[in-house]
Amino acid sequence: xxxxxxxxxxxxxxxxxxxVTLIKVLVAALLVPTTALILGxxxxxxxxxxxxxxxxxxxxxxxxxxxLLADGVKFLQKEDVIPERxxxxxxxxxxxxxxxxxxxLYVIIPAGPDPAVIADLPTGIFFALAVSSLSVxxxxxxxxxxANKYALMGGIRAAGQLIxxxxxxxxxxxxxxxxxxxxxxxxxxxxQANFKLFGDVGPGIPFIITQLPMFLIFLAAMQxxxxxxxxxxxxxxxxxxxxxxxxxxxxxxxxxxLAEFATAFAFGAIASVLFLGGWYLPxxxxxxxxxxxxxxxxxxxxxxxxxxxxFWFRFTYPRLREDxxxxxxxxxxxxxxxxxxxxxxxxxxxx
Amino acid sequence: MGNVDxxxxxESQKLAYIAQQAADGxxxxxxxxxxxxxLNIGPQHPATHGxxxxxAKLDGEQVISCEPAPGYxxxxxxxxxxxxxxxxxTTLINRIDWLGSFANEVPFILAAExxxxxxxxxxxxxxxxxxxxLSRIANISLFLGDLGIQLGGxxxxxxxxxxxxxxxxxIEAVTGGRFHPNFDRIGGLKDDLxxxxxxxxxxAMEKMRAFCDEVEDLLIGNEIFQAxxxxxxxxxxxxxxxxxxxxxxxxxxxxxxxxxxxxxPAGLVYDKVDWKVWTHPDGDCFARSWVRLQxxxxxxxxxxxxxxxxxxxxxxxxxxRIIKVPEGEAYVATENPLGEMGYYxxxxxxxxxxxxxxxxxxxxxxxxxxxxCRGVYVPDVISILASLYFILGDxxx
Numbered sequence: 252x253x254x255x256x257x258x259x260x261x262x263x264x265x266x267x268x269x270x271v272t273l274i275k276v277l278v279a280a281l282l283v284p285t286t287a288l289i290l291g292x293x294x295x296x297x298x299x300x301x302x303x304x305x306x307x308x309x310x311x312x313x314x315x316x317x318x319l320l321a322d323g324v325k326f327l328q329k330e331d332v333i334p335e336r337x338x339x340x341x342x343x344x345x346x347x348x349x350x351x352x353x354x355x356l357y358v359i360i361p362a363g364p365d366p367a368v369i370a371d372l373p374t375g376i377f378f379a380l381a382v383s384s385l386s387v388x389x390x391x392x393x394x395x396x397x398a399n400k401y402a403l404m405g406g407i408r409a410a411g412q413l414i415x416x417x418x419x420x421x422x423x424x425x426x427x428x429x430x431x432x433x434x435x436x437x438x439x440x441x442x443q444a445n446f447k448l449f450g451d452v453g454p455g456i457p458f459i460i461t462q463l464p465m466f467l468i469f470l471a472a473m474q475x476x477x478x479x480x481x482x483x484x485x486x487x488x489x490x491x492x493x494x495x496x497x498x499x500x501x502x503x504x505x506x507x508x509l510a511e512f513a514t515a516f517a518f519g520a521i522a523s524v525l526f527l528g529g530w531y532l533p534x535x536x537x538x539x540x541x542x543x544x545x546x547x548x549x550x551x552x553x554x555x556x557x558x559x560x561x562f563w564f565r566f567t568y569p570r571l572r573e574d575x576x577x578x579x580x581x582x583x584x585x586x587x588x589x590x591x592x593x594x595x596x597x598x599x600x601x602x
Numbered sequence: 603m604g605n606v607d608x609x610x611x612x613e614s615q616k617l618a619y620i621a622q623q624a625a626d627g628x629x630x631x632x633x634x635x636x637x638x639x640x641l642n643i644g645p646q647h648p649a650t651h652g653x654x655x656x657x658a659k660l661d662g663e664q665v666i667s668c669e670p671a672p673g674y675x676x677x678x679x680x681x682x683x684x685x686x687x688x689x690x691x692t693t694l695i696n697r698i699d700w701l702g703s704f705a706n707e708v709p710f711i712l713a714a715e716x717x718x719x720x721x722x723x724x725x726x727x728x729x730x731x732x733x734x735x736l737s738r739i740a741n742i743s744l745f746l747g748d749l750g751i752q753l754g755g756x757x758x759x760x761x762x763x764x765x766x767x768x769x770x771x772x773i774e775a776v777t778g779g780r781f782h783p784n785f786d787r788i789g790g791l792k793d794d795l796x797x798x799x800x801x802x803x804x805x806a807m808e809k810m811r812a813f814c815d816e817v818e819d820l821l822i823g824n825e826i827f828q829a830x831x832x833x834x835x836x837x838x839x840x841x842x843x844x845x846x847x848x849x850x851x852x853x854x855x856x857x858x859x860x861x862x863x864x865x866x867p868a869g870l871v872y873d874k875v876d877w878k879v880w881t882h883p884d885g886d887c888f889a890r891s892w893v894r895l896q897x898x899x900x901x902x903x904x905x906x907x908x909x910x911x912x913x914x915x916x917x918x919x920x921x922x923r924i925i926k927v928p929e930g931e932a933y934v935a936t937e938n939p940l941g942e943m944g945y946y947x948x949x950x951x952x953x954x955x956x957x958x959x960x961x962x963x964x965x966x967x968x969x970x971x972x973x974x975c976r977g978v979y980v981p982d983v984i985s986i987l988a989s990l991y992f993i994l995g996d997x998x999x
Binding site: 302303304305400401404480481483484487488489490491492566567568569570571572573574575 | 639641642647648649663750751752753754755756757760761764820821824826827829830979980981982984
């Protein structure tokens with residue numbers, strides 16, 4: 252996150268537009284693999300082995316922390332195999348589309364007050380929801396282009412699942428938007444800093460207190476968007492042998508891997524901003540300049556908390572079936588979120 | 603089914619109906635057809651525990667019909683036994699059901715003992731039964747882990763591999779081999795128990811009971827697991843019997859049938875312990891898994907009781923140095939972890955068997971796959987296969 256502080260410094264020096272843009276692009280380009288590495292090492296390797304009572308990687312680097320780097324290098328060395336009957340163009344482009352949608356998500360995440368965000372869009376959260384759906388196209392392309400029945404089934408499952416879970420996710424977000432009264436990500440953080448439940452006493456409280464059902468629905472929808480267990484049917488190893496990823500090798504597979512974990516981080520950030528108060532720490536003045544310094548750290552801590560929840564579910568639960576997944580979305584998550592949306596709207600008008 | 607009184611024998615009409623069902627379920631092993639997509643599951647697929655090939659014809663995600671095509675790992679054990687002396691055969695047949703390998707040796711040795719008219723001393727019979735149950739625990743605990751892996755909850759798999767070690771260590775301490783003990787001899791056992799083994803085994807049984815509780819918490823009691831297994835792959839008892847299902851698969855269909863209790867062969871001491879045969883009326887994937895979980899618990903109880911009452915004495919009866927089995931035929935079947943496993947030995951008074959027919963449980967158990975997998979979804983095929991629990995070596999021999 253120190254890179255974000257570098258952006259702050261750059262802005263103070265009054266650099267020309269192209270230089271600022273270049274720095275921002277570089278920061279995003281650095282953040283995506285870095286965060287994917289952090290989540291991969293901390294959760295996939297360390298926490299997962301701890302939960303499953305095994306050692307995990309030990310040899311590469313101190314306590315095996317460099318294992319993922321070694322794996323990444325291994326992926327880069329591998330032969331780039333394209334199936335003979337594959338749709339070569341779509342096959343090559345698909346992982347990049349998935350990765351691009353991840354990059355775009357990072358654009359709107361605020362790591363601190365105003366300048367510490369790559370693009371402070373007025374409709375930030377709307378933009379995030381829109382670009383996160385782009386990955387469906389990449390996944391579907393990968394499934395179709397691989398010329399493999401397992402991949403095709405995985406791609407179609409993924410498309411059905413991602414579309415079905417867009418809706419509860421959007422509805423969960425709308426609850427927060429109504430309460431905050433803004434679509435801007437930093438605006439939502441400030442709204443939580445100023446939100447008091449009982450009169451004007453005490454610090455601002457995050458929206459998770461009032462939007463707990465929405466938070467849980469958002470978590471479930473997020474899990475489905477990330478295709479992680481218990482919603483990992485598109486890549487189900489024991490059924491579809493990794494689904495749409497089955498024909499990918501080397502760096503193309505690495506792209507899918509990076510995108511999965513970087514998207515987990517980005518969604519964790521969005522959940523933290525929407526429900527946990529983002530970079531704001533209750534008790535401090537929201538206009539304090541300290542937030543430029545500690546904001547990224549606070550946000551990072553919250554992201555790790557949310558990511559822990561995601562990965563905890565991932566390592567604990569078995570996998571649902573495709574029809575059960577759809578039933579969960581349409582019969583439970585969407586009605587509950589609609590009811591809570593109505594409750595939120597009523598309270599917003601009354602209070 | 604021998605002298606065991608099972609449920610009512612199916613009438614001829616029922617049998618004809620079942621035969622028709624099986625014919626409907628049969629897939630022409632060709633590639634694409636006009637109706638539906640042919641999905642080739644295996645021989646290399648994580649759900650097939652090795653090299654079972656399942657050809658499924660799909661309509662979308664729904665299975666129209668599917669057919670297992672075994673034989674990719676056929677090793678010709680029945681023929682190979684004909685060129686090995688009786689003591690050498692155990693080395694081979696260890697590898698049939700490789701997860702509960704000691705249990706494979708026992709029925710063969712018992713059949714040979716029956717032909718020779720030898721009985722192992724009581725201590726050997728007790729230790730034999732204990733090792734038999736230990737291999738059952740090792741086998742089925744891995745089934746519970748594998749069930750988790752197949753249904754997407756991989757954590758249970760790691761727990762199973764971790765806790766199975768306690769049992770394997772005990773087997774290793776006695777026999778010297780973790781997987782392939784090759785310990786059973788005609789007329790007794792190769793060796794006695796090592797010092798301190800009884801106390802350690804009791805501790806291991808405690809740990810396995812804790813493991814069973816853990817699995818029940820984490821997997822069997824899990825709502826997603828139940829949603830995936832309840833009502834899926836229902837096998838009615840008469841269909842199961844007609845297909846020759848044995849072991850936990852038929853007990854999961856509500857048939858109270860266990861060879862250990864009903865037809866305990868001479869040489870094993872199941873009649874001296876107090877335990878329960880669990881059945882479940884549902885006949886679905888959940889019932890089969892649940893019955894197996896209870897089977898592990900009962901096995902730990904059996905081991906505990908046998909350890910308490912183990913008699914002293916020799917572990918080997920008086921047998922000739924060169925074993926020649928007199929002319930005759932014998933069939934002995936035991937309740938192995940996967941179901942009924944029997945050896946039909948034909949001897950002509952030679953050093954080697956004239957002919958050995960191995961009746962292994964998994965071969966019959968997977969034969970019901972075409973019947974039970976019609977109309978289910980692809981993920982259900984995986985849970986059905988996982989709950990039927992086959993081991994490739996046990997299918998192909």
